[in-house]
Amino acid sequence: xxxxxDFSKARKNPYASQSKRPITIRLDExxxxxxxxxxxxxxxxxxxxxxxxxxxxxxxxxKLNLSWK
Numbered sequence: 001x002x003x004x005x006d007f008s009k010a011r012k013n014p015y016a017s018q019s020k021r022p023i024t025i026r027l028d029e030x031x032x033x034x035x036x037x038x039x040x041x042x043x044x045x046x047x048x049x050x051x052x053x054x055x056x057x058x059x060x061x062x063k064l065n066l067s068w069k
Contacts, residue, residue, distance in 0.1 A: 020051070 039046035
């Protein structure tokens with residue numbers, strides 16, 4: 001390792017704005033179990049699967065049909 005590094009020509013990471021933001025979300029146990037089971041089948045972490053599903057919903061503008069009684 002060098003004692004000093006020269007960062008005078010460094011540039012900002014162009015992908016930094018596309019990074020994921022950590023949040024806290026409460027999910028019921030059945031939903032987590034469902035995505036964990038799928039993740040084992042396809043070999044993708046369950047958190048990534050949840051993110052992919054939510055992104056698909058957002059890009060296709062899916063909306064739930066909720067009716068409260």
